[in-house]
């Protein structure tokens with residue numbers, strides 16, 4: 070009897086059985102809580118982009134299988150975007166690949182580039198799909214932990230260097246970083262790039278929050294550093310930038326050999342996806358700079374609204390330089406375990422958040438940290454801030 074002889078879920082995936090997001094979203098529903106757990110906006114992106122999708126669908130563009138690498142209009146728009154913003158030039162035909170969101174780009178890149186036994190160095194805490202995709206590829210993940218330092222989570226560059234061995238194949242980088250909101254500086258990126266060149270490593274860099282950087286922070290793509298363009302797979306996505314997370318339009322840009330390798334894996338995952346939406350995203354990427362500036366200003370105001378509320382409720386707040394997440398430390402509230410805290414929070418004050426420990430291999434490192442998403446309507450954030458105030462009055 071197979072069911073008793075061995076578990077149904079294979080050994081590679083056994084540790085990824087269920088996600089905290091399912092548990093927390095169910096809790097949000099059953100308690101009528103405001104869900105600041107999962108990171109998706111509660112309002113859609115620009116009307117003209119939505120209309121572009123409707124037009125494509127009505128005109129019969131993209132309703133059948135689009136070309137495997139993505140429609141030429143979108144690949145051209147992606148290349149133009151990288152050129153306009155960063156001075157990076159890519160050939161839309163050989164150096165750009167459209168994927169089913171950044172999620173598929175991550176999976177395809179790791180499945181294509183990692184041999185069983187290869188080590189993949191990744192920044193911890195990490196986006197939840199990284200660990201699972203490294204495991205599916207048969208790789209070994211080697212976490213380098215971002216640690217709190219003067220109000221933000223920083224990378225220890227010596228630790229990063231020490232993590233690279235003769236078995237290291239690939240660095241998996243994410244900046245702006247989910248869940249900490251850290252944006253790696255030019256100096257930090259320089260060291261990462263030098264290390265990659267010196268040790269001849271491939272780099273996969275998840276830059277889906279490239280347009281969400283605040284204050285003095287600047288997003289600098291790793292591919293712009295010397296020796297990096299030919300070894301770096303850069304991942305982008307329309308979901309976060311244009312507030313259409315359900316459309317699942319992502320992409321990579323890289324050197325021809327790397328794109329061909331990733332395409333080999335991608336063609337057997339989804340093959341293609343999101344036909345009409347590809348046309349709409351091609352238009353979205355050509356929106357004027359004012360769209361991106363307004364989007365950023367809008368999200369910055371939301372960040373400050375929620376950060377202020379969290380501070381008044383008694384949290385220590387790591388005000389993020391990028392993304393739409395705020396990581397907090399719950400110890401000033403007299404708490405130490407994020408899991409316990411998040412499971413109780415809906416009952417206590419009607420808000421759902423995510424314990425950062427789920428993003429760590431070293432769970433104890435993430436224990437006191439809790440993540441809140443601020444990509445929500447202002448009235449929702451105001452209401453959440455008001456509810457969280459109960460923690461301040463309940464404590465002490």
Ligand SMILES: *Cc1c(COP(=O)(O)O)cnc(C)c1O
Pocket residue numbers: 169170171172173196243247275277306307308309314317318319
């Ligand atoms: C949301 C997110 C993704 C997934 O992007 P999709 O385009 O929706 O697949 C990938 N990486 C990070 C860091 C994210 O936060």
